[in-house]
Amino acid sequence: MERARICIFLKIGSLKQSVKNSMQRSRKKKSSRAPPQLSITTMKVCRSQRRRLKSKRSEINLKIMLALLKKRNRQIKDIKDTRKNLHKVSSTKTDFLSPQDPRLRAINRIQNNESDHSIDESAIGDFSEVSVLYHYDKTKEEDKESKNNNPERKKNWQSKYNFSLDPKYHDKDLLQNDTVVDKTTDKLGSIKRVYKSGRQETIFPRLKKMWVYPDGYSCIFYSNGNITQLFPNQDCIQSNYSIKDKWHKMIFRTGLMTFKTEDTLVKFYPDGNQVIAHIDGTIKIIDNNSILKIIHPDKSIQKIPYPVPKMPIQAYEKGIPPIIKVSK
Numbered sequence: 076m077e078r079a080r081i082c083i084f085l086k087i088g089s090l091k092q093s094v095k096n097s098m099q100r101s102r103k104k105k106s107s108r109a110p111p112q113l114s115i116t117t118m119k120v121c122r123s124q125r126r127r128l129k130s131k132r133s134e135i136n137l138k139i140m141l142a143l144l145k146k147r148n149r150q151i152k153d154i155k156d157t158r159k160n161l162h163k164v165s166s167t168k169t170d171f172l173s174p175q176d177p178r179l180r181a182i183n184r185i186q187n188n189e190s191d192h193s194i195d196e197s198a199i200g201d202f203s204e205v206s207v208l209y210h211y212d213k214t215k216e217e218d219k220e221s222k223n224n225n226p227e228r229k230k231n232w233q234s235k236y237n238f239s240l241d242p243k244y245h246d247k248d249l250l251q252n253d254t255v256v257d258k259t260t261d262k263l264g265s266i267k268r269v270y271k272s273g274r275q276e277t278i279f280p281r282l283k284k285m286w287v288y289p290d291g292y293s294c295i296f297y298s299n300g301n302i303t304q305l306f307p308n309q310d311c312i313q314s315n316y317s318i319k320d321k322w323h324k325m326i327f328r329t330g331l332m333t334f335k336t337e338d339t340l341v342k343f344y345p346d347g348n349q350v351i352a353h354i355d356g357t358i359k360i361i362d363n364n365s366i367l368k369i370i371h372p373d374k375s376i377q378k379i380p381y382p383v384p385k386m387p388i389q390a391y392e393k394g395i396p397p398i399i400k401v402s403k
Contacts, residue, residue, distance in 0.1 A: 244272060244288045 243249070249272055257269040266278040273289040283296040291307035304312040314325040323335045330345030338354040351359040356372035369377040 244274065244290055245292070 253270045253272050253274065255268050256271055259267045261267065264280045268276040268278075270276065275287040277285045277287070279285065281298070283298050285296070286294045293305045295303040295305070297303075300315055300317065302314040302316055304314065306312075311328050312325050314323065316323050321337055325333045325335075327333075332343040334341040334343070340352040342350040342352075344350070347362075349361040351361075353359075358370040360368040360370070362368070367379045369379065371377065
């Protein structure tokens with residue numbers, strides 16, 4: 076019995092070993108087996124398929140490039156159309172505006188304006204005095220006196236705020252008596268008018284009005300009451316006008332901010348100084364050292380310590396008169 080058991084165990088072990096050997100042989104054969112060789116016809120088919128894929132990719136890339144080129148050409152054409160339609164000025168200097176011109180950037184911002192208000196031409200007429208409100212008023216003589224008394228600011232005033240507009244295009248009586256020569260309507264709904272004086276007027280669906288003068292000056296009236304003035308020397312003024320409260324606020328590119336009412340003109344300088352010009356000719360200057368300097372109409376100068384803090388621009392907008400209280 077024992078011999079029979081031993082024989083059975085030996086046979087089982089030999090079977091296991093033979094199975095292992097056969098499995099190893101099969102693995103070696105699989106690894107050493109050479110890849111199947113393709114025929115000439117199959118290789119030609121693969122090459123043709125690759126060529127087709129490459130041609131399709133090149134066609135797709137070409138279509139994408141053509142689409143981008145068409146889009147770019149459309150954008151350039153739109154920019155040229157806006158320049159021609161909105162800035163047709165008789166002077167040759169402003170016939171075509173450069174892309175860096177702030178007027179062109181302002182027009183692009185106008186066209187993408189988010190406010191959508193209906194056109195009310197009766198309300199537009201109330202802004203006829205705004206474009207000449209700052210340039211032709213009585214405060215010019217007062218400003219000259221203040222410049223003569225302040226030699227440090229004389230150069231800054233002349234270099235930054237001397238716009239030299241032609242009075243034959245910006246006269247108040249001329250604006251009121253100007254007649255329309257030509258009137259057209261655009262596909263987008265904007266109304267364009269050409270006046271006898273050469274001034275061009277464009278009324279946009281999303282805005283109130285835009286004026287372009289022959290000397291290069293343009294004025295844009297927004298529907299919310301804001302005004303943008305663009306000058307030939309590429310200077311820009313953002314302003315706000317309230318007909319009800321009768322005040323006019325202007326922000327210059329240099330940082331100067333002016334606030335004008337019926338009887339006063341307040342100027343806020345970037346260095347913190349304030350200048351208040353009254354209608355009677357009195358000019359009050361507050362510097363950073365809290366010293367009040369009063370220039371009377373007889374050109375006498377008075378310096379007084381100014382203990383109270385300066386009044387912010389929000390106080391003037393609410394209707395508080397710019398009265399300076401001086402302690403005795």
